[in-house]
Amino acid sequence: MQSLIGTGVALVTPFKEDFSIDTEALKRIVNFSVDGGVEYLVILGTTAENATLTSDEKELVIQTIIEANNGRLPLVLGVGGNNTMKVAEELKTRDMSPFVAILSVSPYYNKPTQEGIYQHFKVIAEASPVPVIVYNVPGRTSSNMLPKTVLRLANDFKNIVAIKEAAGDIVQAMQLLKDKPKDFHVISGDDMTALATVLAGGSGVISVIAQGFPKEFSEMIRLGLNRKVDEAFKSQYLLSDCIDMIFEQGNPAGIKQVFQALGLADNTVRLPLVSVDEDLQNRINVFVSKIDK
Template sequence: MQSLIGTGVALVTPFKGDFSIDVEALTRIVNFCVDGGIEYLVVLGTTAENATLDQDEKELVIATVVAANKGRLPLVLGVGGNDTRKIVAELKTRDFSDFEAILSVSPFYNKPTQEGIYQHFKAVSEAAPIPVIIYNVPGRTSSNMLPKTVLRLANDFDNIVAIKEAAGDLVQAMQIIKDKPENFLVISGDDMIALPIVLAGGAGVISVIGQGFPKEFSEMIRLGLNRKVNEAYKLHYMLADSIDMIFEQGNPAGIKQVFDALGIADAFVRLPLVGVDESLANRIAEFIDNIAK
């Protein structure tokens, strides 16, 4: 899966003032990422406010991204949840011809055991018509997919090709990297430790901040993959404050404020999320002004 090496971005879903989907803004974001050097795009991940989109809106997001991308970059589609039967049914009926892989989050709310997580992804693997990236994000799911479970899945199912590891734990990521099958990819799901994970043997990142600063962030990851450590860390430290800022008052409120400051999309988010406050909006705008100088 060479197409999943480097920087992928978890696209936001931009809204208009009436909270309908802003198709033109989403098209601008796709073009901004393509022009900025991003390697692939992730559609309908957590950052897309997937939980507050109805089925028609999800189909509109998919159609918009596919049309805007025009086949230029590989696409990954988020297909996950906490009802295994529902996910399996979608995997068996959806047309995945425009997509390179599926990103599937570990079940949330139910708090399954490690065996439950394994059996869930076993069912996903058996139903999936294209490769699967499993996604560990304990901060959202309330359960941590342990390295032994990840490695068991990686060894047992050929179409489980990668993990998006977002536990925020570099040591846990390194445990997976150390013992994984040769072709299994460890992809950072945390922007702040994406470069250290790459330097430890990871394959790249599925990023939030990368869509706001695609040129700088994707270059940082490429430098890391090429072991140009000093040059990569120079970019990392240049962007570090922005990473802190976009998560300070919740995702995707922060990254949407970046797009607002860039004039690409408005910062509207749907309840129960709210936009960032004036102080953070001003700091984000100041950061962008300084980057441009």
């Protein structure tokens, strides 16, 4: 799975002011990310607001991105949920040929035990016709997929090939890196600690901010992978203020304000999310104007 090395972007779903999907803006964002040098695209992750999309809208997003990408970069599809059998059924019935892997989040809301998490992903691994990236994001799921559980899955199922680790805990990431199977990828799911994870041995990142600053962020990750530490941290510190800003009032409200500042898309989000306030809009706009020069 060399296609998972480097920077993947968790694409947003841009909306018009009437809250309908803006497919033209989505095409612009795909092209901006591809032209900026990222290595792969992730469709229908949390950043896509997929919890607010209908089934038809999800299909529209998928097809729009496939067509806009036009085979240029590998595609990863978000297929997850807290109803294990529903996820398995989708994997068995959907045409997965356009995708190199799926990204599947640890079950949220139900708050399963570690054994429950293991059994959930066991079913998904057995159902999936493509490799699986498991996704640990305790801030959203209310349960932390512990390294012991991740390593058990990695060793038991050959098609579980990676984890997107978004606990924001570099010590936990290092434990995974120390004990993982040789070909298993530890991918950062946290923009601020992505470089540190890469320097510790990680394979890269699935990023939010990289779709707004694809050139700068993807180059930072490549510098980290090539052990050019000083140059990599120069890029980290260039972007660190904006990384904080885009998550300050929730994701994807922050990154959508970056797109508005860039003229790529409107900053509209669907309830229960709301757009960032005027103060944060102004701060993001000022940052973008400096980087964009």
